[in-house]
Amino acid sequence: MDIxxxxxxxxxxxxxxxxxxxxxxxxxxxVFGIKDRFDKRALADAGYEVSxxxxxxxxxxxxxxxxxxxxxxxxxxxxxxxxxxxxxKIHNIPDIPTxxxxxxxxEEPYNAAFPEQHNQYMEAALExxxxxxxxxxxxxxxxxxxxxxxxxxxxxxxxxxxxxxxCIGCRYCMAACPYGSRSFNFRDPRPYIKKIDPxxxxxxxxxxxxxxxCAERLDQGLMPAxxxxxxxxxxxxxxxxxxxxxxxxxxxxxxxxxxxxxxTQPNVFYIL
Amino acid sequence: xxxxxxxxxGLVLFIGLVTTPIWFxxxxxxxxxxxxxxxPVIQQMKVKHCIESKQFMIDNxxxxxxxWRYAVVRDNxxxxxxxxxxxxxxxxxxxxxxxxxxxxxxxxxxxxxxxxQPYCWECHVKPAQESANGH
Numbered sequence: 021m022d023i024x025x026x027x028x029x030x031x032x033x034x035x036x037x038x039x040x041x042x043x044x045x046x047x048x049x050x051v052f053g054i055k056d057r058f059d060k061r062a063l064a065d066a067g068y069e070v071s072x073x074x075x076x077x078x079x080x081x082x083x084x085x086x087x088x089x090x091x092x093x094x095x096x097x098x099x100x101x102x103x104x105x106x107x108x109k110i111h112n113i114p115d116i117p118t119x120x121x122x123x124x125x126x127e128e129p130y131n132a133a134f135p136e137q138h139n140q141y142m143e144a145a146l147e148x149x150x151x152x153x154x155x156x157x158x159x160x161x162x163x164x165x166x167x168x169x170x171x172x173x174x175x176x177x178x179x180x181x182x183x184x185x186x187c188i189g190c191r192y193c194m195a196a197c198p199y200g201s202r203s204f205n206f207r208d209p210r211p212y213i214k215k216i217d218p219x220x221x222x223x224x225x226x227x228x229x230x231x232x233x234c235a236e237r238l239d240q241g242l243m244p245a246x247x248x249x250x251x252x253x254x255x256x257x258x259x260x261x262x263x264x265x266x267x268x269x270x271x272x273x274x275x276x277x278x279x280x281x282x283x284t285q286p287n288v289f290y291i292l
Numbered sequence: 293x294x295x296x297x298x299x300x301x302g303l304v305l306f307i308g309l310v311t312t313p314i315w316f317x318x319x320x321x322x323x324x325x326x327x328x329x330x331x332p333v334i335q336q337m338k339v340k341h342c343i344e345s346k347q348f349m350i351d352n353x354x355x356x357x358x359x360w361r362y363a364v365v366r367d368n369x370x371x372x373x374x375x376x377x378x379x380x381x382x383x384x385x386x387x388x389x390x391x392x393x394x395x396x397x398x399x400x401x402x403x404x405x406x407x408x409q410p411y412c413w414e415c416h417v418k419p420a421q422e423s424a425n426g427h
Binding site for chain 1: 360366369371415
C-alpha cells in the first residue's frame with residue numbers, strides 16, 4: 021500500500037489526538053506521567069478520603085532545645101550510671117566490649133572532654149572528674165552538611181535527628197562530627213542488648229546512631245530520660261525562651277561548651 | 293539431517309531438564325496466602341475493624357506505613373486520624389502489633405507468597421509472642 025505524505029500526516033494527527041484525549045480523561049497527572057507511588061493523591065484516587073496526620077497535643081515545643089549539665093552535682097558513680105543506664109535501657113543500646121561499642125551518652129575524664137581547658141597544676145578534684153558527654157545537637161551541625169542521603173537532618177526544634185531508614189552507613193557524619201558523638205553499627209547489635217524494649221526499634225548493621233535528645237519522648241510531652249534520671253543535675257529547655265529553666269541556669273552560673281571555637285554552636289553546656 | 297538420532301535425543305533431554313519445575317509442581321494445588329486474624333486482642337474486640345477498611349489496608353498498607361514513617365521520623369507527627377475519625381498513634385510496635393501480634397501467620401503469609409522481603413524486622417522488634425518462640 022502506498023501512502024503519500026499528506027495521508028501519513030493525517031493518520032499521525034488523528035491518532036495523536038485520540039491518544040491525548042484518552043489520557044486527558046484519565047486526569048492531568050497521568051498525561052505527564054507524574055504519579056508518585058506514595059503520593060497522597062494515590063490514596064485519594066483509590067476512593068478514600070485522605071486522612072490526617074497530626075502532632076501529639078502533649079508534645080513539647082521549642083525553637084532550640086538545649087541542655088546544661090551541672091557537673092558539680094555529679095558526685096558518686098551512681099550519678100553517672102543512672103543517667104547512662106536509663107538511656108541504654110529505653111533506646112536498646114548494645115554493650116559491645118570492643119572499640120565498636122555504641123554510645124549515646126557516656127563518661128569521659130574532664131581533660132579528655134575539654135582538652136583545651138586542661139591547665140597545668142589545675143584543681144585536682146576537677147582534673148580527675150568524669151564528665152557526661154552526648155551529642156551536642158549543634159545549631160550548625162557538620163554531620164548534617166555532609167550526609168549524602170539526608171538521613172541526618174535538623175528538626176525545627178533544633179534537634180539533629182537520625183532517619184535510620186535512609187542511612188547508608190557511609191560514616192561521613194562520623195568523620196565530620198568534632199565531638200565523637202556518633203557510633204557505627206559494625207555488626208548486628210541485637211545479641212549485645214541486655215533486654216530489648218519492644219516499644220523502641222533497635223538499629224541494624226550498617227547504620228550510624230547517636231543521641232537525639234529523646235525526640236520521641238519530647239513528642240509525647242516527656243523530658244529526655246537522662247534529665248529525668250539526673251535528679252536536677254541536668255537542666256533542659258528552650259534556649260530561645262528567656263524565661264526557660266536553662267536560660268535561668270546559664271545566666272546565673274559559669275558554663276563552658278566543648279570546642280566552641282569550631283563555630284558549630286553546640287547546645288550542651290557544662291556548669292563547672 | 294545428519295546425526296538426527298543424537299540431536300533428537302539431546303533435544304528431548306534438554307526440554308525435559310528445562311521444564312523440570314513444571315513436572316515437579318504439576319497437579320499440586322497452589323497454596324493461597326491466608327493471613328490469620330486470630331490473636332487474643334482481635335478476638336476480644338467487639339467490632340473487628342482495622343484503622344481503615346479491610347480492602348484499603350490490603351491495597352495500601354505499604355503506602356500508609358511509608359507515610360507514617362516519614363511523618364513520625366521527619367515531621368514529628370505522631371497521631372493518625374483515620375477516615376472514621378478515630379485517633380491512632382503512628383507506631384508499628386504499639387499500634388499495628390498491638391492487635392497483629394502474629395507476624396508469621398499475618399505478615400509473612402502474603403509476603404512469602406509474593407516473594408517480598410520487607411526489612412522492617414532488622415530494626416523494629418517483632419511482637420513478643422513471636423520472639424518468645426525464638427521467631
